[in-house]
Amino acid sequence: MSELLTLSAVETHIGRYHILHGVDLAVPEGATTMLLGRNGAGKTTALRTIMGLWRASAGEIRFGGSRIEARPTPDIARAGIGYVPETMAVFSDLTVKENLVLAAREGAMDESRLGWIFGFFPPLKTFWLSRAGTLSGGQKQMLSFARAIIEPRRLLLIDEPTKGLAPAIIGALIDCLAEVKRRGATILLVEQNFRVAQEIGDSVSVMDDGRIVHTSAMAELARDGALQHRLLGLSLGAHQ
Amino acid sequence: MIMPLSGDPPRSRCLSIALVIIVLVLALAPFLFGGAKPLNVTAKICIFIALAASYDLLLGYTGVVSFAHTMFYGIGSYGIAIAMYGLGPRWGAAAVGLTVALPLAAALALVIGLFSLRVQTIFFAMITLAVASAFAVLASQLSWLTGGEDGRSFSVPEVLRPGFRVDVLGLNITGRMLTYYLVFACCAALFLLLLRIVNSPFGRVLQAIRENPFRAEALGFRTVIHRILANCIAAAAAAAAGALNALWLRYTGPDTSLSFSIMLDILLIVVIGGMGTMYGAIVGATLYVLAQNYLQALMGWVSTAAGEAGLPLVPSLFHPDRWLLWLGILFIASVYFFPAGIVGKLRGSR
Numbered sequence: 001m002s003e004l005l006t007l008s009a010v011e012t013h014i015g016r017y018h019i020l021h022g023v024d025l026a027v028p029e030g031a032t033t034m035l036l037g038r039n040g041a042g043k044t045t046a047l048r049t050i051m052g053l054w055r056a057s058a059g060e061i062r063f064g065g066s067r068i069e070a071r072p073t074p075d076i077a078r079a080g081i082g083y084v085p086e087t088m089a090v091f092s093d094l095t096v097k098e099n100l101v102l103a104a105r106e107g108a109m110d111e112s113r114l115g116w117i118f119g120f121f122p123p124l125k126t127f128w129l130s131r132a133g134t135l136s137g138g139q140k141q142m143l144s145f146a147r148a149i150i151e152p153r154r155l156l157l158i159d160e161p162t163k164g165l166a167p168a169i170i171g172a173l174i175d176c177l178a179e180v181k182r183r184g185a186t187i188l189l190v191e192q193n194f195r196v197a198q199e200i201g202d203s204v205s206v207m208d209d210g211r212i213v214h215t216s217a218m219a220e221l222a223r224d225g226a227l228q229h230r231l232l233g234l235s236l237g238a239h240q
Numbered sequence: 241m242i243m244p245l246s247g248d249p250p251r252s253r254c255l256s257i258a259l260v261i262i263v264l265v266l267a268l269a270p271f272l273f274g275g276a277k278p279l280n281v282t283a284k285i286c287i288f289i290a291l292a293a294s295y296d297l298l299l300g301y302t303g304v305v306s307f308a309h310t311m312f313y314g315i316g317s318y319g320i321a322i323a324m325y326g327l328g329p330r331w332g333a334a335a336v337g338l339t340v341a342l343p344l345a346a347a348l349a350l351v352i353g354l355f356s357l358r359v360q361t362i363f364f365a366m367i368t369l370a371v372a373s374a375f376a377v378l379a380s381q382l383s384w385l386t387g388g389e390d391g392r393s394f395s396v397p398e399v400l401r402p403g404f405r406v407d408v409l410g411l412n413i414t415g416r417m418l419t420y421y422l423v424f425a426c427c428a429a430l431f432l433l434l435l436r437i438v439n440s441p442f443g444r445v446l447q448a449i450r451e452n453p454f455r456a457e458a459l460g461f462r463t464v465i466h467r468i469l470a471n472c473i474a475a476a477a478a479a480a481a482g483a484l485n486a487l488w489l490r491y492t493g494p495d496t497s498l499s500f501s502i503m504l505d506i507l508l509i510v511v512i513g514g515m516g517t518m519y520g521a522i523v524g525a526t527l528y529v530l531a532q533n534y535l536q537a538l539m540g541w542v543s544t545a546a547g548e549a550g551l552p553l554v555p556s557l558f559h560p561d562r563w564l565l566w567l568g569i570l571f572i573a574s575v576y577f578f579p580a581g582i583v584g585k586l587r588g589s590r
Contacts, residue, residue: 053454077460089455091448093516098444105460147459 004029004155004186005050010059010069012042012049012210019045021210022059027155032177032187034197034218037207038233043190044086046207047157050188051083052076064154078105080154084147086163086190088140092133096124096143099132103147110151117146120176138169145173149180156180158189162196174199194232198222206231244432246439250519255586259519262526266424270417277533283420285529286427287485292509292521293434294477299507300516301438302470303450305361307503308352308368311375312345312475314498316482319344321392321492322385329395338483342476349475353468376498391493400487423484430477435518437473446470447516505532512574514581523582531570536563 005027012020019042027033035043048054050061052073061069068076077083091099100109118125121142127135132143141161148156158177162170170193177200181187191197197204201218214221214231221227250256265272269282291313298304319341320334327333356367379386386392396419398404404415437443445466448456453463486492505528513524539558546554558566578585 051458053458072462073454073457074460074462077458083458085455085458089452091451091455093447093451094444101441102444102448102456102461103459 002029003027004064005188006060006062007046007050008060008062010046010049010061011057012045012054013057014045014054019054019210020049020056023207023210024212025205025215027186027188028203029186030181030184031202032181032189032200034201034204035188035190035207036192036194036197036204036232039192041207042210043207044159045210047083047085047159047188047190050076050157051081082148082151082153082156084144084156084158084161086159086161088137088144090132090135090140090143090147093131095129095131096127096135097129099143099147100124100150103150105151113150116179117149117176120172120179121146138165141165142169142172145176149176149185152183153185155186155188158187160190160192162191162193170196194228246432246436248435248439248518250583250587252583252586252589254589255519255523255583258586259522262522270420279416279420281529281533283423283488284485284533285525286424287481287488288505288509288525288529289521290427290430290434290484291478291481292506292513292525293431293518294474294481295506296510296513296515296518296521297434297438297446297477298470298474299510300514300518300520301443301450302446302467303361304357304467304471305365306368306471306474307365307500308349308372308375309474309478309506310498310500310503311372312349312478313482313485313502314375314379314492314494315345315348316341316479316484317486317492317497318379318386318392318482319479320483320486321387321394324394324396325392329397331397334397334483334487338480341479341483345475345479346472349471350468353464353471357467357471358464372498372500372503376494376500379498380494387493389494391491391496393491396487396490419488423488426480426484430480431518431521434473434477438518442466442469450516508571510581512571512578512581514578514583514585514587517581517583517587520581520583527582531567535567535570536560539563539566 003026007023007025010020010023011018023042023046025046035046037043045054049056052068052071056069059069060067063076063079063081068079091102094102100114123139124142124146127139132140135143145161148158161173165173174196177187181200189197189201198218204216204218204221205212206214208231214227250259266282266286269279273279273282295309298306298309320337323337323340324333327336352368352371356364380389395401399415400419400422401415404418406413438446445456445461448459449461449463449466457463482497485497489496509524509528510520512528513520513522537560539562540560543555543558543560546558574582580588
């Protein structure tokens with residue numbers, strides 16, 4: 001399987017803080033790669049560095065063979081990378097419809113794809129013309145996720161999509177992720193919930209202190225409780 | 241009703257009623273009021289609606305604080321004044337003035353934007369303040385062109401002169417009335433055009449940028465380019481409003497077109513009316529210009545009435561000389577009670 005995204009010795013500084021210390025990461029095309037790690041390990045910074053929201057101070061980021069670490073964020077997004085931040089990033093003054101229209105940059109939304117999204121997230125249809133700011137936390141996360149998949153993207157960067165969500169919404173998100181993956185998208189997913197990670201991940205990389213400290217198949221990590229404990233600091237049970 | 245409003249109706253019964261009343265009064269002003277002052281006030285309301293709406297595009301929809309808006313307003317005013325002073329009172333001269341002033345304002349906005357909209361908004365605000373101050377000094381120094389501190393008085397085409405009279409269906413229409421309707425129609429067109437822009441896909445991107453520029457960039461939008469475009473559109477609209485003001489006054493000078501107090505007026509109008517609403521420009525401009533022109537007289541009347549009634553303290557409290565103090569209090573009260581502006585409050589309560 002070829003690699004769609006690779007990070008080689010990527011360093012990121014935020015102000016005077018050195019956050020990423022030479023990150024090496026490979027995301028195979030068509031697979032779901034989980035990025036795990038304790039809080040503060042640098043997972044969100046890694047995603048933001050890929051998107052160009054933080055500039056890599058050293059190292060190389062390649063997407064589809066082209067270097068992107070020096071390109072502006074809009075160009076990276078237009079190259080086919082969708083980003084779902086962890087903060088339920090909707091535009092609250094705009095309606096649900098307007099949020100999705102914005103994300104479908106190339107013009108009108110594909111009605112069949114919209115219907116497909118409504119199948120996973122029915123509240124988006126219900127609140128179609130409501131301001132996004134009036135949605136609940138779970139509905140905002142649905143909208144944030146829907147915005148990333150309203151157009152087919154080659155790569156999806158998703159930051160803790162299940163954080164603080166009700167189990168029913170997590171189920172819908174997992175179903176949707178599985179379907180997006182089945183349709184051929186490549187996903188790099190940061191997730192704290194190990195059960196979710198285990199369910200949808202093909203491969204896993206674990207970060208600690210701004211470095212990748214472990215890379216393997218997801219099944220391999222799922223089988224090894226001691227390794228999980230050493231890498232993630234918590235038992236599988238506690239992560240559930 | 242919806243189409244001219246670009247699918248963005250007032251969304252509040254009280255607001256709709258208030259807007260209909262304001263628009264009707266402005267449309268019929270030449271027939272409703274006698275004397276020069278009321279017509280001057282209504283013309284100023286029309287011009288400030290267009291001017292404040294153009295600033296709302298920048299501040300309310302894009303989240304950009306600029307102190308150079310009066311500079312663009314001044315460019316429009318001086319464009320008309322210099323052209324008509326130099327080329328004579330002809331429509332062609334007005335067209336030349338506009339043809340030079342509008343692109344000049346947009347080009348200057350483009351240059352300022354290219355140099356400063358990449359930085360944080362606070363630096364942009366400071367840069368616009370510096371550029372506007374420099375432009376005001378330049379305008380007063382280039383007296384051979386601008387008339388310096390005295391400004392430029394000029395003649396307008398004959399049909400717009402006060403002495404011009406024509407009978408239409410038994411109504412005696414004066415040149416002043418024709419000028420008023422020219423101002424009214426152009427301001428209405430400018431407002432509807434700006435309303436169309438903020439409700440277009442471009443306007444939605446501006447709103448997204450205002451709310452979170454990083455998020456908008458992550459969706460693939462070049463925020464700097466969108467901000468610069470908004471700055472250019474707002475500048476051209478402000479220049480058009482300035483040209484109308486010059487045409488109405490038949491005069492342009494630093495005090496009427498470049499003064500920093502005009503910038504404060506625009507800021508207060510947008511905040512009082514409601515940022516990011518467009519309709520706030522109509523409500524804010526009406527209330528603010530009315531207060532500016534009639535609060536002093538109203539206070540004089542209250543002060544005299546209270547004095548005649550023998551009330552203690554009230555006559556001195558409402559002494560006409562204290563009108564600016566009361567205007568300030570009214571502004572603070574409106575911000576305190578209507579933090580989202582009057583339009584925001586009315587829309588919230590339906």
